[in-house]
Amino acid sequence: MFLARVVGTVVASRKDPGLEGTKLLVIQPLRPDRTPAGKPLVAVDSVGAGESEEVFYVRGREAALPFLPAEVPTDAAIVGIVDHWNTS
Amino acid sequence: MFLARVVGTVVASRKDPGLEGTKLLVIQPLRPDRTPAGKPLVAVDSVGAGESEEVFYVRGREAALPFLPAEVPTDAAIVGIVDHWNTS
Amino acid sequence: MFLARVVGTVVASRKDPGLEGTKLLVIQPLRPDRTPAGKPLVAVDSVGAGESEEVFYVRGREAALPFLPAEVPTDAAIVGIVDHWNTS
Amino acid sequence: MFLARVVGTVVASRKDPGLEGTKLLVIQPLRPDRTPAGKPLVAVDSVGAGESEEVFYVRGREAALPFLPAEVPTDAAIVGIVDHWNTS
Amino acid sequence: MFLARVVGTVVASRKDPGLEGTKLLVIQPLRPDRTPAGKPLVAVDSVGAGESEEVFYVRGREAALPFLPAEVPTDAAIVGIVDHWNTS
Numbered sequence: 001m002f003l004a005r006v007v008g009t010v011v012a013s014r015k016d017p018g019l020e021g022t023k024l025l026v027i028q029p030l031r032p033d034r035t036p037a038g039k040p041l042v043a044v045d046s047v048g049a050g051e052s053e054e055v056f057y058v059r060g061r062e063a064a065l066p067f068l069p070a071e072v073p074t075d076a077a078i079v080g081i082v083d084h085w086n087t088s
Numbered sequence: 089m090f091l092a093r094v095v096g097t098v099v100a101s102r103k104d105p106g107l108e109g110t111k112l113l114v115i116q117p118l119r120p121d122r123t124p125a126g127k128p129l130v131a132v133d134s135v136g137a138g139e140s141e142e143v144f145y146v147r148g149r150e151a152a153l154p155f156l157p158a159e160v161p162t163d164a165a166i167v168g169i170v171d172h173w174n175t176s
Numbered sequence: 177m178f179l180a181r182v183v184g185t186v187v188a189s190r191k192d193p194g195l196e197g198t199k200l201l202v203i204q205p206l207r208p209d210r211t212p213a214g215k216p217l218v219a220v221d222s223v224g225a226g227e228s229e230e231v232f233y234v235r236g237r238e239a240a241l242p243f244l245p246a247e248v249p250t251d252a253a254i255v256g257i258v259d260h261w262n263t264s
Numbered sequence: 265m266f267l268a269r270v271v272g273t274v275v276a277s278r279k280d281p282g283l284e285g286t287k288l289l290v291i292q293p294l295r296p297d298r299t300p301a302g303k304p305l306v307a308v309d310s311v312g313a314g315e316s317e318e319v320f321y322v323r324g325r326e327a328a329l330p331f332l333p334a335e336v337p338t339d340a341a342i343v344g345i346v347d348h349w350n351t352s
Numbered sequence: 353m354f355l356a357r358v359v360g361t362v363v364a365s366r367k368d369p370g371l372e373g374t375k376l377l378v379i380q381p382l383r384p385d386r387t388p389a390g391k392p393l394v395a396v397d398s399v400g401a402g403e404s405e406e407v408f409y410v411r412g413r414e415a416a417l418p419f420l421p422a423e424v425p426t427d428a429a430i431v432g433i434v435d436h437w438n439t440s
């Protein structure tokens with residue numbers, strides 16, 4: 001999983017039926033020092049994250065787990081909102 | 089998932105039977121500011137996307153979900169056409 | 177999926193039994209303008225591709241689909257030979 | 265799998281129920297010469313790793329295996345603590 | 353799959369039970385001209401590879417296939433020892 005900040009939203013009226021009713025957020029992956037790490041991506045929110053919050057997200061097959069038994073065709077899901085992190 | 093623009097099409101008469109009848113599009117991943125992000129790829133369309141439209145696509149195992157119960161051997165599928173996105 | 181050109185072959189007499197009888201090709205991923213994109217990889221051929229042909233390949237879990245019910249332990253498979261592509 | 269060092273912890277009170285009770289560590293991937301290799305990530309610990317220990321971690325679908333039958337939505341898990349490695 | 357050279361070994365007395373009894377090797381991915389391609393990784397050996405041999409390895413979910421029905425939590429497995437490769 002990677003740390004990220006919520007930086008935007010995506011509106012798409014034509015999409016796969018499995019994505020109906022999901023919230024699509026644009027997130028910017030972060031390094032622990034909060035500098036950007038790689039390109040922004042679109043993730044489905046599973047925890048009620050909001051604009052500018054710091055989160056962590058899961059990629060790949062696991063990104064569909066929070067939504068089971070619904071089969072949501074996503075490869076990125078926000079699975080936690082960060083209170084804080086500590087790094088040495 | 090990543091934002092992208094449809095930039096072309098692929099014609100392949102010899103291909104895996106699981107890909108018969110699918111529409112193969114060349115897409116260019118985009119950053120939210122619409123600059124290119126990484127190399128173009130070939131995605132199967134599941135939502136009726138057309139040339140130059142802005143879309144988002146899913147990679148990996150989830151790319152086959154929109155086509156179930158057919159087993160389409162793809163690792164990239166367009167799952168939404170973007171109306172607009174907003175980023176801070 | 178990504179565009180690529182077949183650039184070589186691999187001979188391996190000691191390999192996983194699931195790979196016995198497969199054809200192992202070295203492929204160079206390409207951008208649509210035919211410049212190289214990233215490092216060459218080894219893919220299993222499922223469509224009869226030959227030296228110097230332009231193809232597209234699938235990565236990850238889907239790379240095993242063309243060979244089912246055989247369980248071929250590969251993460252890259254050539255699934256189409258390109259007639260041509262058009263990009264804007 | 266990749267070598268890494270544990271460099272921090274993440275505290276998240278709002279997270280996917282499947283992550284409740286897991287230990288979330290920030291790890292820095294390493295090259296064998298112990299220089300950093302890519303951006304730090306968040307991994308679930310399955311072996312009792314502690315601050316500054318050298319470990320190796322698994323990514324993707326396999327990252328959930330150590331926790332089965334629980335369905336933990338993670339794409340990175342620490343699966344070993346390194347005693348030492350030798351490279352030529 | 354990618355070409356690689358075996359460059360070392362990893363010793364880890366505390367690890368996931370699914371990795372008990374496996375041989376953990378450090379491998380350096382190679383381009384066909386034998387220059388390094390990306391960072392070294394840790395792979396489970398399924399074919400009896402030894403120090404300095406040239407191999408190819410599989411990543412992701414397929415890396416567990418050679419060990420079934422055991423559930424080995426690895427995302428990288430050596431599945432072949434190369435006799436030679438030819439590239440144009």
